Amino acid sequence: MARRNTPSLVSPSGSRQVTPLPFLFLTLLFFACSGPASEARCVFPAIFNFGDSNSDTGGFWAAFPAQTGPFGMTYFKRPSGRASDGRLIIDFLAQALGLPFLSPYLQSIGSDFRHGANFATLASTVRLPNTSLFVTGISPFSLGIQLNQMKDLRTRVVALKGTDHLPPADVFGQALYTFDIGQNDFTSELGSLGIGAVKQYLPQVASQIAWTIKEIHDIGGRTFMVFNLAPVGCYPAFLTELPHNPSDLDSYGCMISYSNAVVDYNNLLNDTLQHMRDMLPDATIIYVDTHSVKLELFRHPKTHGLVYGTKACCGHGGGAYNFDPQVYCGNSKVINGTKVTATACGDPQNYVSWDGIHATEAANKLVTAAVLGGSIFHPPFPLSKLCDLQPIG
Numbered sequence: 369m370a371r372r373n374t375p376s377l378v379s380p381s382g383s384r385q386v387t388p389l390p391f392l393f394l395t396l397l398f399f400a401c402s403g404p405a406s407e408a409r410c411v412f413p414a415i416f417n418f419g420d421s422n423s424d425t426g427g428f429w430a431a432f433p434a435q436t437g438p439f440g441m442t443y444f445k446r447p448s449g450r451a452s453d454g455r456l457i458i459d460f461l462a463q464a465l466g467l468p469f470l471s472p473y474l475q476s477i478g479s480d481f482r483h484g485a486n487f488a489t490l491a492s493t494v495r496l497p498n499t500s501l502f503v504t505g506i507s508p509f510s511l512g513i514q515l516n517q518m519k520d521l522r523t524r525v526v527a528l529k530g531t532d533h534l535p536p537a538d539v540f541g542q543a544l545y546t547f548d549i550g551q552n553d554f555t556s557e558l559g560s561l562g563i564g565a566v567k568q569y570l571p572q573v574a575s576q577i578a579w580t581i582k583e584i585h586d587i588g589g590r591t592f593m594v595f596n597l598a599p600v601g602c603y604p605a606f607l608t609e610l611p612h613n614p615s616d617l618d619s620y621g622c623m624i625s626y627s628n629a630v631v632d633y634n635n636l637l638n639d640t641l642q643h644m645r646d647m648l649p650d651a652t653i654i655y656v657d658t659h660s661v662k663l664e665l666f667r668h669p670k671t672h673g674l675v676y677g678t679k680a681c682c683g684h685g686g687g688a689y690n691f692d693p694q695v696y697c698g699n700s701k702v703i704n705g706t707k708v709t710a711t712a713c714g715d716p717q718n719y720v721s722w723d724g725i726h727a728t729e730a731a732n733k734l735v736t737a738a739v740l741g742g743s744i745f746h747p748p749f750p751l752s753k754l755c756d757l758q759p760i761g
């Protein structure tokens with residue numbers, strides 16, 4: 369299986385293999401002479417990302433401006449459109465590949481798409497949402513819409529070649545395509561329909577991700593990374609909101625039934641991607657098991673330099689989870705005549721969970737380190753050989 373994918377590894381760098389030697393020599397000389405950390409070598413000149421809040425670098429809040437502090441407090445020192453106190457996995461990944469942070473496709477001011485674009489928005493699903501964002505809290509920018517945006521961007525890049533802030537037209541075959549989506553398909557109807565009904569449509573979620581890869585392959589994409597579903601059974605928000613008995617918790621305080629359903633979905637996703645590999649032998653499709661890293665952080669935060677697993681940094685109510693469904697991180701509400709505000713802890717670097725649903729920058733950094741280490745790729749993928757990985761400071 370890994371073998372089947374090996375030939376395509378040369379595809380992003382294929383053009384470089386036929387580079388005339390004198391040019392190659394000059395290029396090497398240039399790299400040798402350039403200052404430290406300036407010219408990172410990486411076969412991927414760009415990243416195109418599809419996803420939800422876990423990888424949204426500002427798309428949702430560009431479309432519907434309203435984000436407030438304490439989001440962004442750790443790194444950006446202002447709300448940056450990210451659902452975290454700082455950087456996301458996609459930010460650290462871009463940094464490691466020597467690329468700038470990805471501009472949101474929906475951001476009309478200050479965007480630069482020369483090294484990719486981010487189609488992810490907070491609350492996005494894989495499946496088409498039925499009803500209004502303002503009724504269900506589900507983003508209208510579901511995966512099918514994000515794919516259409518990608519196709520539109522490509523059409524415009526090809527038509528407007530050479531325009532400022534757009535990549536060259538040959539970027540699409542060389543880029544890395546990343547997917548971090550499906551969490552809202554899993555969680556948004558757990559409360560109303562229950563786990564049994566949700567399990568019924570999960571195969572559709574996995575197969576739609578795989579077919580999106582097929583569509584991008586049809587327009588030239590060759591290298592794909594799919595991040596699997598996080599251990600939502602350990603999230604402070606769901607531990608607070610979803611009905612369960614103490615006996616439903618495992619020894620780490622995570623909900624067993626939801627944890628098992630996540631593992632089942634991830635296995636299904638892994639199998640579905642295998643089928644797509646069989647269909648697209650010249651594509652490299654990598655299943656990235658970030659779930660195992662996140663689960664380890666929730667279970668043993670102290671082993672990894674953190675303190676709190678299933679307790680949110682930013683929230684209200686204190687207690688084991690510090691999550692109040694009535695007052696989400698950064699919001700205020702009058703409850704029984706008293707104004708309460710969900711504020712951030714002073715030490716987000718000690719937490720896995722930022723706001724009960726999303727990870728802190730500290731956790732995202734640890735997960736990215738595992739991604740860059742290569743141990744959670746299936747099949748194996750030599751990222752560190754294809755790119756001079758830059759330190760993620």
Ligand SMILES: *[C@@H]1O[C@H](CO)[C@@H](O)[C@H](O)[C@H]1NC(C)=O
Pocket residue numbers: 495496497498
């Ligand atoms: C939309 O509604 C249909 C019919 O009620 C249902 O089968 C489907 O699962 C819903 N989709 C989503 C994303 O909620």
Ligand SMILES: *[C@@H]1O[C@H](CO)[C@@H](O)[C@H](O)[C@H]1NC(C)=O
Pocket residue numbers: 635638639642657746
């Ligand atoms: C994914 O499936 C392959 C078999 O196709 C298996 O070898 C691998 O261990 C699976 N990965 C994970 C993380 O479950």
Ligand SMILES: *[C@@H]1O[C@H](CO)[C@@H](O)[C@H](O)[C@H]1NC(C)=O
Pocket residue numbers: 703704
């Ligand atoms: C608000 O007051 C009602 C009635 O006194 C009480 O039942 C409820 O628990 C209170 N809610 C909160 C969030 O304190």
